[in-house]
Amino acid sequence: MASIELDRVSKRFRTSVALDEVSLRVASGETVAIIGPSGAGKTVLLRLIAGVEDPSRGSIAIDGADMADVAPERRGIGMAFQNFALFPHMTAFDNIASPLTAREASPDEVRRGVESVAKLLKIERVLDHYPRALSNGQKQRTALARALAASPAILLLDDPLRNVDAKLRFEMRLEFERLLSEQGATTLYVTQDYREAMALGDRIAVMDEGRFIQVGTPETVYFEPASTDVARQFGDPTINLMAAAPDSDASGDFAAIGGVRFGLPSGAVAAAKGRDCLVGMRPEALNFEDDASGAFAVEAVTPLNEKIVTLVAGSDGTELLVSRPSHEAPRRPGEKVSLRIAARDALLFARDDGTRIDVGAARIGS
Amino acid sequence: MSAATLVLDRVDKIYNVGGARPVHAVRAMSLELSPGEIGALLGSSGCGKTSTLRMVAGFEEVTHGSIALAGRPIQAEPPARRNVAMAFEGYSLYPPLTVRDNIAFALKSQRIDAAQVERRVAEVAALLEIEDILGRHPSSLSGGQQQRAGLARALVRDAALHLLDEPMGQLEPRLRAVLRGRLKHYIKERGLTVVLVTHDQTEANALADRIAVMEDGELQQFATPATLRDRPANRFVGAFIGEPPMNLLPAEARAEGQGVVFDLSRDARLSYAPGEVTAPVRDVVLERGRVIIGVRPHAIRLSDAGFSARIVANQWIGDQSHVAASFSGGSVVVVQHERVAARSGERIGLAVEARDLHVFDADSGVAVAHGEAPA
Amino acid sequence: MQHQSTFERVLRGVLIALVLVFFMFPIVWILLMSFQTNEQILRIPPSLLFEPTLENYRALITGRLETHAGTLDIRFMQNLWNSLILSVFSVALALVLGVPAAYAFARFRFRLGEDIAFTLLSFRFAPPLLVLLPLTLYFQDLGLSDTYVGLVWVYQLICLPLILWIVRGYFEDMSPDIEHAYRTAGHGWLTTFRRISIPLTAPGIAAAGLLAFIFAWNNFIFALVLASADKQPVTVGALAFVTASGIQYGQIAAAIVLSITPTLALALYAQRYLVEGLSLGAVKG
Incomplete structure (x- = not known):
């Protein structure tokens, strides 16, 4: 087990800054999911920790020991690459065995080590295959087995499910939970899929343009996103963000959207301080109410796997997405509906810089 | 020419016929697509969907069976005479031409007047959000931009049939979601007959009127998305359709x-x-x-x-x-x-x-x- | 491509045959000549029917050339041996120097890196005669002229740029992640270079080596100027067949056949390495 400390780590390339003063502490045994668009610096960060590239500035420490002069092979790290990076001239067995042979294990230990991790990942049958004879899923598992084989104290997983199909991705995501907890390693899990990040991360670090824009538990990131950028990355379909000026009257704080009043958490108007705002409403937080005189008209109804996504439009053309479980009766296009949202589920963002305005209504733990 | 009916009648594709190891890529594939219908060939890699598409396009010979477009058998015709437009999975733009000229290429060779070409290119470019790159050359484009330009080049044409091979595979998920709806609208508005090849069922569901689920060279079921979901013909279709x-x-x-x-x-x-x-x-x-x-x-x-x-x-x-x-x-x-x-x-x-x-x-x-x- | 009429098929066949005849004819004719005496060769009109003789080969192997003007000693076998030594050692040295250099150019960006790489390539642009005069003078001072070492050194002008530039491309095509994966698995950089980088670029290295070998083998001008009779390769040695009493076509033909045999054998042997795409399936897709 090992902790990782990143202290103001920067990485510059000739024409660009990949990482800009990134700091993070990962506790021993913790899994941190790193999410962000491509080019955000996620992979560079893993490479720096693995030691295959050097930071331009800042320090990386593992278990308190500075890694500046420690070669990658001496850092006790297992890494799975996004493109698998299997050794094409070696069988799956030899691929998985490579971390063990490096540690001068006896042939017997190597065989036992490879077989146990292969069993865990259900690839016992293809151990004598070369990578080119493996399916994408098997390649992915082989790459993962190789990273796990020597039971490293630190696991770096670079979007390991990116290149496998949706079905396998789902299965592997469920499997990873058990795998990671059994390994007990300190894990950094890079992904672009918010589901993987929420499902596997003890904490989530949201990256953009070489910086962390929010680090927190899945609940925090989902319910109290630091900015509209974070809010948009989590959830499918993505959050509705509507320009509105918070207002209040005797019945409380509210925002007028599509010509309709939506209740806001009390204190919203005070917190907004008259700034232009965006009101964020997650599609699944919106409920339909049967109302023949409703202000919204159903425009399109799309079944999306286990849910039904409905696009509705207000009288002024404002469009909102509503997501409901697929066992609820679908709405019909053209139908008039009204919408309701619990006040605490409405988020408030500053319109100019996209940061969330803290209204003080605790969502988490309630 | 306007959209036409496509009929595949017991089509077989065998690679390496008479060779040591013949590969039966497509078996007795029959389906009928009405004018203006969007059909998707859906399946995992190696299921025969791409072979089927390439036979319709004319890049592969039909081993047995027949393919008819607008009632006319086409399996013996060279690709250029089939009146079929295709968007390729890989990038297939002509490198020396700008994106605009790439898209307009087929229209110009049909001697359509310049003003109309201009209008149609602008229309399809707006649809696919590539207006800003019309003046650029393919080599300076990202994968997603090249793919959209290739898609635009196929969509802009007047053809009896449009073939789209994984048309959005290179795009960012968010853009893909936006384009799906618009693409369907564009196709329906013009009444194009379309065969879409994809391995992504969300895409098939969103775009297609009917989906042909293929596995191991055989057609498993050809039906609307709702039927595939509610009444799968066999356990393969049942397990294949739906995520998770x-x-x-x-x-x-x-x-x-x-x-x-x-x-x-x-x-x-x-x-x-x-x-x-x-x-x-x-x-x-x-x-x-x-x-x-x-x-x-x-x-x-x-x-x-x-x-x-x-x-x-x-x-x-x-x-x-x-x-x-x-x-x-x-x-x-x-x-x-x-x-x-x-x-x-x-x-x-x-x-x-x-x-x-x-x-x-x-x-x-x-x-x-x-x-x-x-x- | 599948939609061909009979006419197209026939036309294609005819065109292929024409090209084949054009390229293969000289080689076949030389092979036939090597089994004929000078008289048979010079007969007009030439005939495809003749009584084959091994006389030419025997003369080459024994080193005694009988002509009308008398007997002439030729050192063809020595020349062949020289060619082999020079080519093998030149390529071996170029590989030892060039492969690590190619790796460095492919993987690391360092000051003047591109300039050095280009300078090495530019050796191939310079006409050999331009450098030969100063080289001869230097070599005489250094005592390198007419030595194998000196020739192998000069041959680096031919072999090194080839190997460097071809192998560099192969290293660049190989994903660095594969090396990184081996490093993080716990192996040092040298082991990684030996076990991962070299095996994965083996087809490229083989191709570059083969090409360098052919260029070295076919070199004429360096050896002509810098080597005396006992260090001469076959390319220079062949001049001996132009004798006072005429040109010995039969022996020349036999000498050509013998001298292309090693390169041909090597090319056939290396073919499987050249074709084999080891890198397939290494990464996704």
Whole structure:
């Protein structure tokens, strides 16, 4: 087990800054999911920790020991690459065995080590295959087995499910939970899929343009996103963000959207301080109410796997997405509906810089 | 020329005919697409969908069978004479031409007047959000931009049939979601007949009127997305359509009074009181005995009335909980729209309502019943 | 491509035959000549029917050339041996120097890196005669002229740029992640270079080596100027067949056949390495 400390780590390339003063502490045994668009610096960060590239500035420490002069092979790290990076001239067995042979294990230990991790990942049958004879899923598992084989104290997983199909991705995501907890390693899990990040991360670090824009538990990131950028990355379909000026009257704080009043958490108007705002409403937080005189008209109804996504439009053309479980009766296009949202589920963002305005209504733990 | 009917009649594709190891890539493929219909060929890699498309386009010879477009057999014609427009999966833009000239190429060679070409290029460029790159050359474009330019080049043409091979595979997920809706609107507005090849069922569902599910060179089912979801023809289609996939559980069906019991294992069972399972379904199911039960993950209810299972993984992703649970007869995946509080290792009870059951024959995998009606 | 009329098929066949005849004819004719005496060769009109003789080969192997003007000693076998030594050692040295250099150019960006690489390539642009005069003078001072070492050194002008530039491309095509994966698995950089980088670029290295070998083998001008008779390769040695009493076509033909045999054998042997795409399936897709 090992902790990782990143202290103001920067990485510059000739024409660009990949990482800009990134700091993070990962506790021993913790899994941190790193999410962000491509080019955000996620992979560079893993490479720096693995030691295959050097930071331009800042320090990386593992278990308190500075890694500046420690070669990658001496850092006790297992890494799975996004493109698998299997050794094409070696069988799956030899691929998985490579971390063990490096540690001068006896042939017997190597065989036992490879077989146990292969069993865990259900690839016992293809151990004598070369990578080119493996399916994408098997390649992915082989790459993962190789990273796990020597039971490293630190696991770096670079979007390991990116290149496998949706079905396998789902299965592997469920499997990873058990795998990671059994390994007990300190894990950094890079992904672009918010589901993987929420499902596997003890904490989530949201990256953009070489910086962390929010680090927190899945609940925090989902319910109290630091900015509209974070809010948009989590959830499918993505959050509705509507320009509105918070207002209040005797019945409380509210925002007028599509010509309709939506209740806001009390204190919203005070917190907004008259700034232009965006009101964020997650599609699944919106409920339909049967109302023949409703202000919204159903425009399109799309079944999306286990849910039904409905696009509705207000009288002024404002469009909102509503997501409901697929066992609820679908709405019909053209139908008039009204919408309701619990006040605490409405988020408030500053319109100019996209940061969330803290209204003080605790969502988490309630 | 306007959109036309496409008919594939018992089409076979065998590679390496007469060679040491002939490969039967497509077997007895028959389907009919009406003018203005969008059909999707959906399947995993190697299922024969791309071979089928290439035979329609004319890049592969048809081994047996016939392909007709607007009633005219085309399988012997060279690609250029088939009046078919195609968007390729890889990038296939002409490198020396700008994106604008690439898109306009076919129109200009048809001697359509310049003003009209200009208008149509602008229209399709706006649709695919590539107006800003019209003046650039393909080599300076990203993969996603090249793919959209290639798609635009195919869509802008007047052809009897448009073939789209994984047209959005290179695009960012967000853009893909936006373009799907617009693309369908554009196609429907012009009444184009389209064959779409994809491995992404969300894309097939969003775009296609009917989907041909292929596996191992054979057509499994050709039907609307709703039919594929609600009445899959066999266990392959059942498991293939839907994300996360349908749970398939081997079971023994037996009568219990007027009710039905499915034994999933020695100590796990789903029992239905008289009337819960309709009489016709009860008859066909009992006649089979050994069956495979298909249940979609969201159709499983957490209830102590059913069988008991141990939670292996419980993942909350904001608006849903995804739960994997194992029991004596195998494992199941459950999707709940509320957050499930139970932790890994704890036991939960699982139940399925009769109307959510899909029953398949244990040997052939052919559907026996769906919910309240026999297949 | 599948939609061909009979006419197209016939036309294609005819064109292929024409090209084949054009390229293969000289080689076949030389092979035939090597089994004929000078008189048979010079007969007009030439005939495809003749009584084959091994006389030419025997003369080459024994080193005694009988002509009308008398007997002439030729050192063809020595020349062949020289060619072999020079080519093998030149390529071996170029591989030892060039492969690590190619790796460095492919993987690391360093000051003047591109300039150095280009300078090495530019050796191939300079006409050899331009450098030969100063080289001869230097070599005489250094005592390198007319030595194998000196020739192998000069041959680096031919072999090194080839190997460097071809192998560099192969290293660049190989994903660095594969090396990184081996490093993080716990192996040092040298082991990684030996076990991963070299085996994965083996087809490229083989191709570059083969090409360098052919160029070295066919070199004429360096050896002509810098080597005396006992260090001469076959390319220069062949001049001996132009004798006072005429040109010995039969022996020349036999000498050509013998001298292309090693390169041909090597090319056939290396073919499987050249074709084999080891890198397939290494990464996704």
